[in-house]
Amino acid sequence: EIVMTQSPATLSVSPGERATLSCRASQSISSNLAWYQQKPGQAPRLLIYGASTRATGIPARFSGSGSGTEFTLAISSLQSEDSAVYYCQQYNNWRPLTFGGGTKVEIK
């Protein structure tokens, strides 16, 4: 099983500042990584797939980078509506598909 590790667990950022979230895979997953945003009481929403391709309708302030085992989700200018938990998910090996534990982004 590929283990996904996200850091930090919680990130507190002021509005307008940049937020950087990390995701590490226990073995190389090429660029087979997706990012999701989940707000309280809501279902997850796809943000990024292929490590760096924004999903339809996702604002340009969200960007993904990385390959192999190290990945980053950046939110360039944090807005209040970006307060959420963010999860990475690998799909290089679907036996099983695995998620990271999540990073909670709080607005200062």
Add this chain to the structure above:
Amino acid sequence: EVQLVESGGGLVKPGRSLRLSCTVSGFTFGDFAMSWFRQAPGKGLEWVGFIRSKAYGGTTEYAASVKGRFNISRDDSKSIAYLQMNSLKTEDTAIYYCSRAADRRVVGWFDPWGQGMLVTVSS
């Protein structure tokens, strides 16, 4: 508009069975793989399993934690995916989400997701 709506959840005793349904609209259901995920209270996301489209054999894959107890099926004529859960355990208590593979050809990333359905396993 693409929509996925789960139904069939609720309170069930350990050892019993429950079937969730995911009714979709707004796209050609038969063209896409469908997956189920779950989220225990206050915890992260866990993949449960998926079913491929008929074009890719309609085969299924499951997480080890549910393999042999859960079964995913699909009725393309009704645009419904099912999650049959047998021999339920208290640790199966979670919100269950259905979701569509975002790409017809690749089962990898998922979009959109249903609103979720709470399943509580308790005596």
